[in-house]
Amino acid sequence: MPAPIRHLVVVLGDQLDAASAAFDGFDPARDAVWMAEVAEESTHVWVAKPRIVMFLAAMRHFRDELRARGWTVHYRCLDEADNAGTLAGELKQALARLCPAKLIWVEAGEWRVEQSLAAVARTSGVPLDVRVDRHFLCSRAEFAAHAADRRQLRMEFFYREMRRRHRVLLDARGEPEGGQWNYDEENRASFGAEGPPRRTAPVRFEPDAVTREVMALVERRFPQHPGRLAQFDWPVTAEQARVALADFIRHRLPEFGRYQDAMWVGEPWLFHSRIAAAMNLKLLPPREVIAVAEQAYRDGRAPLAAVEGFIRQILGWREYVRGIYWREMPSYLTRNALGAQEPLPGFYWTGEVPMRCLRDAIGQTLEHGYAHHIQRLMVTGLYSLLLGVEPQRVHEWYLAVYADAVEWVELPNTVGMSQYADGGLMASKPYVATGKYIQRMSNACAGCRFDPAKATGANACPFTTLYWDFLLRHAPVLGRNPRMALQVKNLARLTEPERAAIRQRAGTIRTGGGVPPAPAVPADELPLA
Numbered sequence: 001m002p003a004p005i006r007h008l009v010v011v012l013g014d015q016l017d018a019a020s021a022a023f024d025g026f027d028p029a030r031d032a033v034w035m036a037e038v039a040e041e042s043t044h045v046w047v048a049k050p051r052i053v054m055f056l057a058a059m060r061h062f063r064d065e066l067r068a069r070g071w072t073v074h075y076r077c078l079d080e081a082d083n084a085g086t087l088a089g090e091l092k093q094a095l096a097r098l099c100p101a102k103l104i105w106v107e108a109g110e111w112r113v114e115q116s117l118a119a120v121a122r123t124s125g126v127p128l129d130v131r132v133d134r135h136f137l138c139s140r141a142e143f144a145a146h147a148a149d150r151r152q153l154r155m156e157f158f159y160r161e162m163r164r165r166h167r168v169l170l171d172a173r174g175e176p177e178g179g180q181w182n183y184d185e186e187n188r189a190s191f192g193a194e195g196p197p198r199r200t201a202p203v204r205f206e207p208d209a210v211t212r213e214v215m216a217l218v219e220r221r222f223p224q225h226p227g228r229l230a231q232f233d234w235p236v237t238a239e240q241a242r243v244a245l246a247d248f249i250r251h252r253l254p255e256f257g258r259y260q261d262a263m264w265v266g267e268p269w270l271f272h273s274r275i276a277a278a279m280n281l282k283l284l285p286p287r288e289v290i291a292v293a294e295q296a297y298r299d300g301r302a303p304l305a306a307v308e309g310f311i312r313q314i315l316g317w318r319e320y321v322r323g324i325y326w327r328e329m330p331s332y333l334t335r336n337a338l339g340a341q342e343p344l345p346g347f348y349w350t351g352e353v354p355m356r357c358l359r360d361a362i363g364q365t366l367e368h369g370y371a372h373h374i375q376r377l378m379v380t381g382l383y384s385l386l387l388g389v390e391p392q393r394v395h396e397w398y399l400a401v402y403a404d405a406v407e408w409v410e411l412p413n414t415v416g417m418s419q420y421a422d423g424g425l426m427a428s429k430p431y432v433a434t435g436k437y438i439q440r441m442s443n444a445c446a447g448c449r450f451d452p453a454k455a456t457g458a459n460a461c462p463f464t465t466l467y468w469d470f471l472l473r474h475a476p477v478l479g480r481n482p483r484m485a486l487q488v489k490n491l492a493r494l495t496e497p498e499r500a501a502i503r504q505r506a507g508t509i510r511t512g513g514g515v516p517p518a519p520a521v522p523a524d525e526l527p528l529a
Contacts, residue, residue, distance in 0.1 A: 050369030143323030257306030345514030
C-alpha cells in the first residue's frame with residue numbers, strides 16, 4: 001500500500017516554475033505533484049492549435065523534469081479514456097483517490113480557474129494553502145495598496161514606483177539612468193521604404209519527441225480548431241527559454257527600442273524577443289529577464305532607450321495589467337463602456353480579408369500564435385474597436401489565438417487598452433487612428449487596393465472610414481476627454497453630405513461582415529485622413 005500523501009501540490013499549465021512557492025518545504029518522500037490536461041482549457045474559447053501545443057508540450061516537459069528530481073507527479077493526459085474533461089472534475093477525482101492531508105497551490109492566472117478549484121477544495125474538506133506567486137515583482141496586495149485612494153490609475157507612475165522599489169535602471173543617486181524615466185520618443189521609428197535593417201533570425205527550437213507527440217494529439221483531438229502547426233518552434237522548457245532570451249539580448253535588443261512599433265509584411269519577428277509565452281507559463285522569471293537586459297546596457301551592448309523600453313514592458317505593463325485584472329475581476333470581464341454589439345468578423349479566424357495589414361497580422365497569428373504588440377493594438381484591435389465589435393468576443397479571440405495568452409495579461413490589454421471597454425481605467429484615451437497610421441508604420445498599404453487617405457468611395461480604406469464613423473458615433477463621450485479633444489474637433493471639417501457618406505459606407509462594411517464590397521464602378525472619393 002502506498003504511503004499517504006502529506007501535501008498534494010497543484011501545478012497548472014501556466015505555473016511551470018521550478019522555483020515556485022508551491023514547492024517550498026516539498027518532501028519527495030511524503031509529498032506529490034498533481035497536473036492535468038483537460039479539454040475544457042482548449043474549448044472554453046476556441047483555442048488555436050499553436051497555443052494548445054505550447055501549453056501541453058511545456059507541461060509534459062515540466063512533468064518529466066520534476067520526475068527526474070525523483071518527485072512523484074500524478075499527471076493526467078488529455079487522451080486518457082476516463083479524463084473528466086475539466087480541471088475541477090479531475091481534481092475532485094484525484095482528491096478522492098489520493099486522500100492528501102493538505103492541498104497546496106500558488107495563485108492561479110485566471111479568475112475562472114481559481115474559483116472552480118477553490119470550490120472543489122472547499123467541498124472536499126481538504127485544507128488548502130494558497131501561496132503568493134513570487135514569480136511576479138508586485139503581489140496582488142502590493143498593487144491594491146498602490147491603487148488605494150488614487151483617483152486615477154496610470155501605468156507610468158506605477159512603473160516608476162517599481163523601478164525604485166526593485167532598483168532597476170537607477171544611478172548611484174537613485175535617479176533614473178540617463179535622467180529620464182521614459183524613452184518612448186526615441187522608440188517609435190518605422191523602417192522606411194528600404195525595409196528592416198539586416199538582423200539575425202531568432203533561434204528556433206525543433207520539436208522533440210514529446211512535443212511531436214503533443215502536436216499529433218492536438219491534430220487528432222482538435223482538427224477543426226484554428227491555427228497551423230507546421231512552423232511550431234516555441235521554447236517549451238526553461239533551458240530553451242534561456243537560450244531564446246540570450247539570443248534576443250545578443251542579436252535584437254540593441255535595435256528593439258527604435259523599431260518596437262514598426263511593422264513589415266511577411267516579417268513576424270523583426271527585433272522582438274519571442275519570450276512572452278515562456279514567461280507567461282513561468283518557464284522564465286521576469287527578474288532574470290530584467291537583470292540580463294540591464295546588464296546589456298551597463299556593458300555597452302545595448303542603448304539605454306532600447307533597454308528601458310524592453311524593461312518597461314515587463315516591469316511596467318506586465319505587472320500593471322496583472323494588478324488591474326485581480327483588482328477588477330470578475331466584473332471586468334463584462335465591461336462595455338462604448339456599448340459595442342457587433343459580432344467578430346469571421347475573417348479573424350481565417351485571415352481571408354482584402355485589407356493587407358489585417359491579412360498579414362491575422363495570417364501570422366494563425367501560423368505562429370504570435371503578433372507583436374502594435375499589430376495587436378493598432379491593426380486587429382483597432383479594427384474591431386472601430387467596427388464596434390462586442391469586447392467579450394474580441395477578448396475570446398485574443399485569448400484563443402496567441403501562444404502567450406493567459407487571461408490575467410490578455411484581458412486588461414484587450415478590454416482596457418485595445419477596446420477601451422473599461423471607459424478609461426487602463427488607458428487615458430481610446431487608441432484610434434485612420435489607415436494612415438498603418439501606412440506610416442508599415443509597408444502594408446503599398447500593396448493594398450485601399451487608400452488610407454480616403455474615407456469614402458470604392459477604394460477608401462476601411463480603417464479610415466470607420467475611424468471617422470467612430471468619432472461621429474461617440475463624439476458626446478469622447479468630447480469630454482481632453483486627450484481626444486483635437487480628434488473630435490476635426491469632425492467640424494465634415495459637411496453633412498460627407499458625414500452621411502461615411503455613415504453609409506461604415507454601415508455597408510458592418511453588414512458585409514466587416515469587409516467593404518468589391519468595387520464595381522469608380523465612385524466619388526473624399527480625402528479626409
